[in-house]
Amino acid sequence: GDGVYEVVLILNGKLIDLDGHIRRLERSLNEIEIQLSFNLKIFEPIINRLMKMNFLKNGIVYIQVTRGVASRDHKYPKSVNASIVMTIKHINISQKLQKNGQKAITVEDQRWKRRDIKTIQLLPNCIAKEKANKEGAYEAIMIMGDGTVSEGSSSNVWLVKKNQLITREANFNILNGITRKAILKIAKVKNLNIEERKFDIKEMLDSDEVFITSATSIVTGITEIDGKKINNGKIGSISKKLRDYYFS
Numbered sequence: 642g643d644g645v646y647e648v649v650l651i652l653n654g655k656l657i658d659l660d661g662h663i664r665r666l667e668r669s670l671n672e673i674e675i676q677l678s679f680n681l682k683i684f685e686p687i688i689n690r691l692m693k694m695n696f697l698k699n700g701i702v703y704i705q706v707t708r709g710v711a712s713r714d715h716k717y718p719k720s721v722n723a724s725i726v727m728t729i730k731h732i733n734i735s736q737k738l739q740k741n742g743q744k745a746i747t748v749e750d751q752r753w754k755r756r757d758i759k760t761i762q763l764l765p766n767c768i769a770k771e772k773a774n775k776e777g778a779y780e781a782i783m784i785m786g787d788g789t790v791s792e793g794s795s796s797n798v799w800l801v802k803k804n805q806l807i808t809r810e811a812n813f814n815i816l817n818g819i820t821r822k823a824i825l826k827i828a829k830v831k832n833l834n835i836e837e838r839k840f841d842i843k844e845m846l847d848s849d850e851v852f853i854t855s856a857t858s859i860v861t862g863i864t865e866i867d868g869k870k871i872n873n874g875k876i877g878s879i880s881k882k883l884r885d886y887y888f889s
């Protein structure tokens with residue numbers, strides 16, 4: 642688990658928000674004191690080469706940096722070179738862009754207290770996602786000890802209430818999604834009211850619309866949570882608009 646990662650979406654041969662992902666990778670690396678001996682700008686030409694070699698137009702690139710090879714110890718080893726692995730994967734983008742709403746369940750957030758670091762230690766997220774999968778749901782929305790929603794197992798969660806956008810403020814409690822940042826920017830340009838604050842399950846279930854964002858889910862409408870329909874089981878108009886703006 643001693644490493645961090647990024648997933649970047651590739652649409653029509655273009656890397657979406659690569660700079661934001663590289664900046665977050667740099668931040669995660671700094672937080673756990675992994676130093677790279679080169680400028681992170683080098684990732685872009687290498688990813689482009691990977692895309693060419695694989696004739697890839699739509700998909701994702703996975704970038705993983707771990708501390709490096711050393712004898713097992715809890716302390717950070719001295720003078721070791723970080724290990725970097727990048728893989729690239731085709732995805733069926735038309736399926737991804739489907740407009741259907743998805744189901745979600747709520748689960749207890751069992752993670753640690755530095756969720757802002759994009760660690761490869763994803764076991765609690767995997768357990769949550771598998772529970773959703775077994776229950777026929779797309780995402781597991783994680784609930785903290787105080788009853789508030791932190792985020793999805795691999796996404797950020799948003800509410801729409803009376804035309805107001807609500808999403809949890811970014812601090813140690815959530816991963817500050819690059820898609821989250823992009824949607825915040827779009828919402829500001831479109832003059833939507835935004836509140837970055839906590840909300841609990843009840844507020845979520847009572848809201849007009851719920852959607853999630855991530856590099857791979859982009860903007861995905863959530864139309865049912867724990868068996869309760871949101872917006873009568875239909876994707877809301879603001880969720881739809883934000884998704885369309887993201888692609889325009």
Ligand code: PMP
Pocket residue numbers: 648766792793794795796797815816817818819820821854855856857
């Ligand atoms: N939270 C968690 C826990 C995630 O794993 C992800 C996806 N990496 C996100 C939020 C969304 O981040 P992004 O928009 O950068 O993909």
